[in-house]
Amino acid sequence: MTPPRDALSHDRVLQAALALADAHGLDALSMRRLGAELGVEAMSLYRHVPNKEALLDAMVDAIVRSWIDAGDAASTDWRDRLGAIMHRAHATMLARPWSVELITVRPRVGEGRLRYAEAVTTALLEAGFTPQLAHHGLHIVDGTIMGFTAQQARRPTAVALGDRVQALADGSLAHEYPGISRTIREHHDHDEEYALMVDLVIEGLARLRDGEAPRRTGLGANYALAIS
Amino acid sequence: MTPPRDALSHDRVLQAALALADAHGLDALSMRRLGAELGVEAMSLYRHVPNKEALLDAMVDAIVRSWIDAGDAASTDWRDRLGAIMHRAHATMLARPWSVELITVRPRVGEGRLRYAEAVTTALLEAGFTPQLAHHGLHIVDGTIMGFTAQQARRPTAVALGDRVQALADGSLAHEYPGISRTIREHHDHDEEYALMVDLVIEGLARLRDGEAPRRTGLGANYALAIS
DNA sequence: GGTCGATAGCTTACGACGTAAGCATACAGC
DNA sequence: GCTGTATGCTTACGTCGTAAGCTATCGACC
Known part of the structure; x- marks a missing residue:
């Protein structure tokens, strides 16, 4: 399957998380908001990241x-x-x-x-x-x-x-x-x-x-x- | 009014918070649980502490x-x-x-x-x-x-x-x-x-x-x- | 002694949060 | 065309901090 241009990926999630923290601070980094930033529901992120802790570790x-x-x-x-x-x-x-x-x-x-x-x-x-x-x-x-x-x-x-x-x-x-x-x-x-x-x-x-x-x-x- | 033996106070709340963190870690320190530890509802704590942040600062x-x-x-x-x-x-x-x-x-x-x-x-x-x-x-x-x-x-x-x-x-x-x-x-x-x-x-x-x-x-x- | 104001604690409720479980869609390989 | 798999969505649960308003208790005063 050729993923569409805007398909999620571990890296895209990570980059978005970094950008969100840069822009609005660590407190603003919730899975719901991160999803919104990517035009996606919060739960969709869990296909690419086991949980929030792991995402923070990656950051x-x-x-x-x-x-x-x-x-x-x-x-x-x-x-x-x-x-x-x-x-x-x-x-x-x-x-x-x-x-x-x-x-x-x-x-x-x-x-x-x-x-x-x-x-x-x-x-x-x-x-x-x-x-x-x-x-x-x-x-x-x-x-x-x-x-x-x-x-x-x-x-x-x-x-x-x-x-x-x-x-x-x-x-x-x-x-x-x-x-x-x-x-x-x-x-x-x-x-x-x-x-x-x-x-x-x-x-x-x-x-x-x-x-x-x-x-x-x-x-x-x-x-x-x-x-x- | 002579407060009953077990009346709350800023200091009693603070001490209980320290004890709770000592016993079960910082994550376990929620207002609800802290209240429970003192035999009191969570919202009662707010008579003695403006909010959780202030409590943490006091700690x-x-x-x-x-x-x-x-x-x-x-x-x-x-x-x-x-x-x-x-x-x-x-x-x-x-x-x-x-x-x-x-x-x-x-x-x-x-x-x-x-x-x-x-x-x-x-x-x-x-x-x-x-x-x-x-x-x-x-x-x-x-x-x-x-x-x-x-x-x-x-x-x-x-x-x-x-x-x-x-x-x-x-x-x-x-x-x-x-x-x-x-x-x-x-x-x-x-x-x-x-x-x-x-x-x-x-x-x-x-x-x-x-x-x-x-x-x-x-x-x-x-x-x-x-x-x- | 009856009233009153203040104080302490309780109840209910709201809008976040992380995430478990299950459903829908859409593609690749046959 | 059929099927298996990957992707994202929906709904729901239990937690959190705390705003708003209620109730019960008690010292102080007439």
Whole structure:
């Protein structure tokens, strides 16, 4: 059967879902609305997607896949390779703010995430990290990307919604929160801030590899035990 | 009117919501079920809580509030103060895995979050950081806590759900993903890994304060522009 | 002590949501 | 032309958050 020009397919559904989230946010992405966007009833989508969860997973993987680039491996400097990945991940997520939430919450390991993890891991291994340390490094890089980006992505909302943020900015809470009041008025370039952290992390990883014992603040377990 | 022993109140609703999430996860927290748990109809809750969103925000703030401790300020060493906060935050979130998702997604600035931000900021300011750098430091610390913890919290799920993770562990995907296959079999202590990152970040902040120019991997903006 | 206003909880109802089950259509291969 | 299979539609169920209005209880005051 030659499908008509506008036949559905897994990919068409996926693309429409991405477009809908881009246009109206993640909350607007319901199966009914997605169907409508495709000129089709909601239930028809289930011919091409097992359920909504799987669709969300596919969306996540499509995005994570774009974090890496075939050209990365060409660079010989592992710092550049890692930096490129981290900045690309940051930029692509900020371009679709809804994706941050989605990626944070859905841990399914798909093709894209595997390729990304592989790229980071091999960069570290080739740079002389032990397998143990490379594994830690992957988690540290991952945490850095997600944590910083998540925080940055939700900052505009925080400003828009937080009545208190205004009070802080105009100084009326200066007595209660002197520290924040003093720092909040600075001008901040968030992209530059991220670059700062990326370099901080990469430099820290290099020092770990080189066996320079970090000045320990005390074993983490102590704190964990102290409060549990 | 003396309320009967079991009268509702904002606090009782909040505590019940926390308990329900602890016991059955965030998905189980519906207004109907929460009401049932309190022996009350769903709509009765709305006398004490404006809507579900506000309840979730209150839950978040109750948790974030526990990240700091009055004793922190007593310590003179800023590394210890920061380390204590970061480890406490990590531990309290892991103790309630559902909170990670909630905190990541809801950026409302409440009392607890302000106090936490203030504690981190003043620790940095008192350690000689410029206001500008202290502000960056807060975001870096925040990103580190959330990113790493989020990733760790969802890792068990990733293992449970990812059919591929098994394939990686037993080596059948070694050809496609040699790097991950090599590192995934290492034994990992995740708390120790977090301690590693905390020290890495604190040490990196110290170097920023001391004006040691990090070895730049190239300006972040370059990457961002290259792909957008 | 009778009345009154406020408070707390209940009832009903609406419009979303994800999706199970079964039906209708339309094509490909014979 | 017949038949099997793939595709999309229809209907329906149980869930959700919450708007609107009702009822019952109780302290405060005349």
